[in-house]
Amino acid sequence: MALTPGRVLCKAAGARTGNGGRNRIVVTTDSMDMDAFTYRNGELCAEGVALRALADQHGTPLYVYSQTHLQTQYRTLAQAMRAVKPLICFSVKANSNGAVMRTLLDEGSGLDIVSGGELYRARRAGADPARIVFAGVGKTADEIRYALRAGILFFTVESEPEARRISACAVETGTIGRIAFRINPDVDPQTHKYISTGKKENKFGLDAERTLKAYALAAQLPNIEIAGLHMHIGSQILTAQPFHDAVSIVREFCRTLKTLHPTFRYLDIGGGIGIRYKAADQPLDPATYAARVVPLLEELGLQIVMEPGRYLCGNAGVLVCRVQYVKDNAFKKFVVVDAGMNDLIRPSLYQAHHDILSVAEGRGVIHGDLVGPICESGDFLAADRDLPEVGEGDLLAVTSAGAYGFAMASTYNSRPLVAEVMVNGDRAWVVGQRETWEDLVRREPLPATA
Numbered sequence: 213m214a215l216t217p218g219r220v221l222c223k224a225a226g227a228r229t230g231n232g233g234r235n236r237i238v239v240t241t242d243s244m245d246m247d248a249f250t251y252r253n254g255e256l257c258a259e260g261v262a263l264r265a266l267a268d269q270h271g272t273p274l275y276v277y278s279q280t281h282l283q284t285q286y287r288t289l290a291q292a293m294r295a296v297k298p299l300i301c302f303s304v305k306a307n308s309n310g311a312v313m314r315t316l317l318d319e320g321s322g323l324d325i326v327s328g329g330e331l332y333r334a335r336r337a338g339a340d341p342a343r344i345v346f347a348g349v350g351k352t353a354d355e356i357r358y359a360l361r362a363g364i365l366f367f368t369v370e371s372e373p374e375a376r377r378i379s380a381c382a383v384e385t386g387t388i389g390r391i392a393f394r395i396n397p398d399v400d401p402q403t404h405k406y407i408s409t410g411k412k413e414n415k416f417g418l419d420a421e422r423t424l425k426a427y428a429l430a431a432q433l434p435n436i437e438i439a440g441l442h443m444h445i446g447s448q449i450l451t452a453q454p455f456h457d458a459v460s461i462v463r464e465f466c467r468t469l470k471t472l473h474p475t476f477r478y479l480d481i482g483g484g485i486g487i488r489y490k491a492a493d494q495p496l497d498p499a500t501y502a503a504r505v506v507p508l509l510e511e512l513g514l515q516i517v518m519e520p521g522r523y524l525c526g527n528a529g530v531l532v533c534r535v536q537y538v539k540d541n542a543f544k545k546f547v548v549v550d551a552g553m554n555d556l557i558r559p560s561l562y563q564a565h566h567d568i569l570s571v572a573e574g575r576g577v578i579h580g581d582l583v584g585p586i587c588e589s590g591d592f593l594a595a596d597r598d599l600p601e602v603g604e605g606d607l608l609a610v611t612s613a614g615a616y617g618f619a620m621a622s623t624y625n626s627r628p629l630v631a632e633v634m635v636n637g638d639r640a641w642v643v644g645q646r647e648t649w650e651d652l653v654r655r656e657p658l659p660a661t662a
């Protein structure tokens with residue numbers, strides 16, 4: 213999030229604060245650094261609510277989401293892409309909280325899912341299945357049948373055997389499986405290798421030549437409708453060029469596929485728009501992105517689908533944690549907090565950077581590691597970094613934690629899943645209850661004692 217004290221960070225495209233205008237909100241339509249977390253009276257706040265108050269009321273670790281930020285991001289992207297009127301399908305894997313989903317659904321979003329569980333969550337949140345696309349390399353027959361019966365818009369298909377399986381499930385359920393093969397355009401998205409998905413060495417999609425053959429095969433399969441083409445080249449992409457390159461490649465395929473298959477009408481250009489994690493990051497502005505891709509899409513005559521995840525929710529969330537101990541050894545200082553890699557795994561998994569802010573403004577700086585309580589050396593939230601000078605009991609906020617944060621959390625070390633709170637203006641409400649120790653063992657019947 214890269215917050216600097218005193219900076220106006222909460223910008224909203226025509227968003228209302230609901231608190232009589234006390235929030236410092238700048239109205240803009242093409243903001244690229246929309247941030248809902250700012251210091252007021254020496255306290256870090258989510259919109260109009262002090263994080264300290266939320267931590268005291270709900271305990272820590274605690275995820276806090278800004279509803280205004282979610283709305284603003286959605287509106288900004290929709291506005292930037294308005295020339296092609298895309299169906300924006302929020303990528304649920306980034307944050308599958310029902311209230312986050314509902315907020316975006318209310319904005320007009322569709323959803324991009326990758327499992328039966330996500331479809332279940334989506335339907336529970338009130339999503340229209342006809343605005344849901346289903347991706348992923350390993351869909352099971354059960355998941356496919358569930359999605360077919362629900363009537364989703366289309367499956368993005370990653371292999372020929374998957375197309376055959378969808379066909380068989382569609383015959384069995386008396387439905388039609390609409391499909392869009394995922395093409396791997398072999399472009400370098402210049403991002404971390406774990407979140408690069410559109411190069412030929414990645415497991416995702418089919419190469420160009422193979423894709424055309426796969427469509428020919430699919431055209432012969434019963435109960436299959438060729439609906440469109442899908443691509444997704446990676447995540448946290450900070451320049452428009454890789455998107456431009458990839459769309460340039462796939463649009464030629466679209467022209468061919470349109471002439472071969474009369475039902476071909478969707479081009480899904482995936483997600484991947486990068487956001488600001490630290491001050492030096494130049495996030496990809498939707499207007500810049502749109503300027504490079506819209507001209508390529510406009511005359512295709514296809515319904516464009518997008519699948520942003522991180523862009524919509526990444527900077528909508530922070531993880532608030534409390535300092536337990538400050539310790540040092542001969543080499544280093546360690547700030548030990550009550551949040552660990554089980555709550556936010558991105559630093560351990562991808563060496564991801566999250567800015568760390570003191571909830572109380574104006575702390576000095578120390579150098580060291582911010583670590584959690586998990587019994588792993590890889591359990592850190594920030595390694596070898598300048599950190600706020602804090603002591604036992606102080607609160608810290610791990611910023612830009614709204615995407616792939618709670619969604620990737622686990623109960624490793626038997627640590628219950630943490631609570632989640634949504635804020636809008638001066639209002640805050642629980643959108644995810646903290647698990648209890650009883651929750652941890654609920655699904656484990658003990659063997660009978662002798």
Ligand SMILES: Cc1ncc(COP(=O)(O)O)c(C=O)c1O
Pocket residue numbers: 303306324347348409444446447448482483484485519520521522523615
């Ligand atoms: C197929 C697909 N679509 C969309 C996304 C969302 O990506 P992002 O959060 O970078 O927008 C992903 C992320 O991995 C993905 O694999």
